[in-house]
Amino acid sequence: MTSVELQSLSKQRRLLVTGGAGFIGSNFAHYWCQHYPNDRVVVLDALTYAGNRRTLIPLDSHSNFRFVQGDICDRPLIDALLQEEAIDTVVHFAAESHVDRSILGPDAFVRTNVVGTFTLLEAFRQHWMSSDRPEDYRFHHVSTDEVYGSLGPHDPAFSETTPYAPNSPYSASKAGSDHLVRAYYHTYGMPTTITNCSNNYGPYHFPEKLIPLMCINILMGKPLPVYGDGQNVRDWLYVEDHCSAIDAVLRRGKVGETYNVGGNNEVKNIDLVQMLCALMNEMAPSLPVKPAESLITFVKDRPGHDRRYAINSSKLQTELGWTPSVTVQEGLRLTVQWFLSHEDWWRPLLSEEYQAYYNKVYA
Ligand code: NAD
Numbered sequence: 001m002t003s004v005e006l007q008s009l010s011k012q013r014r015l016l017v018t019g020g021a022g023f024i025g026s027n028f029a030h031y032w033c034q035h036y037p038n039d040r041v042v043v044l045d046a047l048t049y050a051g052n053r054r055t056l057i058p059l060d061s062h063s064n065f066r067f068v069q070g071d072i073c074d075r076p077l078i079d080a081l082l083q084e085e086a087i088d089t090v091v092h093f094a095a096e097s098h099v100d101r102s103i104l105g106p107d108a109f110v111r112t113n114v115v116g117t118f119t120l121l122e123a124f125r126q127h128w129m130s131s132d133r134p135e136d137y138r139f140h141h142v143s144t145d146e147v148y149g150s151l152g153p154h155d156p157a158f159s160e161t162t163p164y165a166p167n168s169p170y171s172a173s174k175a176g177s178d179h180l181v182r183a184y185y186h187t188y189g190m191p192t193t194i195t196n197c198s199n200n201y202g203p204y205h206f207p208e209k210l211i212p213l214m215c216i217n218i219l220m221g222k223p224l225p226v227y228g229d230g231q232n233v234r235d236w237l238y239v240e241d242h243c244s245a246i247d248a249v250l251r252r253g254k255v256g257e258t259y260n261v262g263g264n265n266e267v268k269n270i271d272l273v274q275m276l277c278a279l280m281n282e283m284a285p286s287l288p289v290k291p292a293e294s295l296i297t298f299v300k301d302r303p304g305h306d307r308r309y310a311i312n313s314s315k316l317q318t319e320l321g322w323t324p325s326v327t328v329q330e331g332l333r334l335t336v337q338w339f340l341s342h343e344d345w346w347r348p349l350l351s352e353e354y355q356a357y358y359n360k361v362y363a
């Protein structure tokens with residue numbers, strides 16, 4: 001039996017996907033509509049600079065899909081949506097997500113990540129309490145490994161019991177939202193789950209983040225700005241594997257629990273940039289500057305730059321049977337191919353606003 005046939009035997013879910021026009025949320029909306037076409041998927045997104053309505057156009061023809069432009073801090077809107085769409089599952093991606101922007105201006109991070117999450121939690125609590133089938137409800141909160149702080153070279157990877165030690169305004173605001181979600185389970189018994197995931201990459205990734213920025217700059221023959229000594233380490237997960245991890249948690253996860261998600265792919269930034277250069281040299285039909293490695297430029301370090309992230313996802317693997325399916329070598333190749341064939345997606349994002357941001361960070 002196919003997964004679609006299996007699903008027709010199970011109950012239809014009705015999802016509110018916040019931030020579903022952003023990088024991971026849009027991948028998740030595509031993933032869910034493909035794997036569970038009978039489920040209702042309502043995307044709520046404010047379309048900030050990071051949200052892109054065009055990413056969701058292929059889903060507009062899907063009868064169970066709806067897009068709503070709106071803010072997660074807008075309580076009347078959330079109340080109305082939860083009720084009129086009879087939502088039973090919230091998958092909460094909406095956030096301000098870029099560390100460098102949080103250093104330039106933390107206000108929006110506190111507003112969306114903390115106050116927005118609180119607003120959603122309160123609205124969902126009321127909705128859940130008045131339901132006649134509360135056992136079918138779920139509030140899933142998507143968070144980051146950055147809440148755990150920074151590791152030394154020989155420290156063990158972050159586990160679900162590692163104490164929180166966020167270092168940037170971004171990670172501090174995500175930590176605040178995680179604590180609120182946890183409190184709603186412990187205080188009200190609300191059916192919540194949390195995932196803390198490592199760095200994602202793949203299609204529809206906004207140009208400001210490391211991997212898309214390097215791909216686009218290589219294609220445009222611009223310098224590749226590596227912060228500090230380039231020795232900072234991140235764990236990288238292909239975005240579709242993050243979607244399948246959230247799927248596993250929604251279907252088989254235990255309420256009140258947190259699950260760490262990671263790719264077991266620790267890579268130093270400079271090595272990652274070298275890998276992208278090698279792939280571009282090989283795969284791009286032509287490049288303005290070749291070899292791409294000659295564009296690598298070490299620049300001033302990010303203030304408070306976390307040295308190393310590594311994540312232990314054995315709980316998710318052993319309890320829920322999830323494993324990542326894409327290696328970093330395969331995932332980077334897929335991603336480079338995607339950026340090569342989707343210039344129509346990324347080129348319009350290099351707006352004046354984006355350029356002004358870029359000049360502030362890299363001047
Ligand atoms: P993103 O910045 O690409 O997308 C965020 C989306 O949220 C955008 O579409 C934006 O328009 C929307 N949004 C922002 N403020 C909003 C508001 N007030 N109301 C409604 N919508 C709003 O982010 P992403 O990389 O897709 O990250 C999604 C989630 O996953 C975030 O919660 C982030 O903390 C978490 N996360 C990201 C990564 C990563 O590597 N990107 C890793 C782990 C966890």
Ligand code: TYD
Binds near residue numbers: 209210233
């Ligand atoms: P980023 O993609 O911003 O994710 P995060 O800060 O959430 O981990 O950055 C990944 C790593 O790459 C991080 O160590 C900072 C570094 N980096 C650069 O060296 N140069 C850049 O231009 C950017 C955007 C990031």
